[in-house]
Amino acid sequence: MTQPIQKEINNGVATLTLNRPEVFNSFNREMALLLQAQLDVCEKDENVRAIILTGNGKAFCAGQDLKEVTDPELNPGFKKILEEHYNPIITKIRAIEKPIIAAVNGVAAGAGANIALACDIVIAHEKVSFIQAFSKIGLIPDSAGTFFLPRLIGFGKASALMMLGDKVTATEAEKLGMIYRVTSIDDFENEVATVANTLAQMPTKALGLTKRLLNESMSSTLEQQLNLEGKLQIEASETKDFAEGVNAFVEKRKPNFKGK
Known part of the structure; x- marks a missing residue:
């Protein structure tokens, strides 16, 4: 059975791929919970020093799978969707003290756009678009969009x-x-890999x-x-x-950081 989240670890870089390409990687409950679980694994794994979040197929993520919320049997309800799906994902992305790259390979809409913007570094190719699609269906922005986007581009x-x-x-x-x-x-995958590999060789604790x-x-x-800068600089x-x-620096050589 195909997993909705694929994980690969290579040279200290964990790549988490949203894998529901037939619905443009829109989230259902299974994918949301599995992404949380994989983020937890990456946080605890000392061999992981940088994380890439990307999508399979033509989209990065189209947000919530609306079929789930319109199905009377499957619909978990918006309270559960926010409190158990998206809010924990955003919280984990910000709490994991390792760099997380959003490698936006296609359209990022709704919650998909805001999950990308919550990451530390966002790289996209020239054909990508970002859409705050909520108002189109009578909803309000969630997944911390109202927190991050004004701080990134202005109110x-x-x-x-x-x-x-x-x-x-x-x-x-x-x-x-x-x-x-x-x-x-053409340069997208190489650029993402270069940035991720660079981060994975840097002082992870810092x-x-x-x-x-x-x-x-x-x-x-x-x-x-x-005060906090002083405390953490000592650390x-x-x-x-x-x-x-x-x-x-003293020996005029390239440092060999171990992330410790």
């Missing part, structure tokens, strides 16, 4: 995109600061602490942020990777 632009449901091309998204990088279709600081910066005062300075980085 006014986010408001317009969410209300109008406009398509945003990957090129436009890069210009807006919504995503990190747009590539050609990257994780950086991620924690960025999370806290969303609600901290300047004083609180400065970073006690890692083996810091010692290796300093020794490599």
Whole structure:
């Protein structure tokens, strides 16, 4: 039986692939719960130092599978969908202290777009579009879209995109600061692999602490942020990777970080 989430680990990089291409990788309960489980495994696996989240086929993710919510037998209800599916996915993406790349290989709509935007680095190819599709069917943005998108591109632009449901091309998204990088279709896989492999060879603990600081910066005062930077800088300075980085600098060689 085909699994709705495929996982592959190679050279410290775990690739999690949304695998319901026949419905543009839209989420049902099975896929949502399995993605959470695989994220938990990646978090605990010391051999995983970077994570790629991508989709199989023509889409990254079209959001919620509407057949599930319109089926009287299968429909879990929106309370359960949000509290047990999407909210935990977003929480785990932000809580895992390892870099997570959204490799957006096709359309990212609704919850699919917002899951991508919750990742640390978003890379998309030139044919990709992002759509806040909720208003088209009488819903409101979820999956932390109202949290992340205004912070990425500004309140006014986010408001317009969410209300109008406009398509945003990957090129436009890069210009807006919504995503990190747009590539050609031909260069997409190589670019994602290069970034992921680079991250997997970096000081994982320091990257994780950086991620924690960025999370806290969303609600901290300047004083609180400065205090936390001081605390976590001490923690970073006690890692083996810091010692290796300093020794490599003194010895004028490339550091060999172990993620510890």
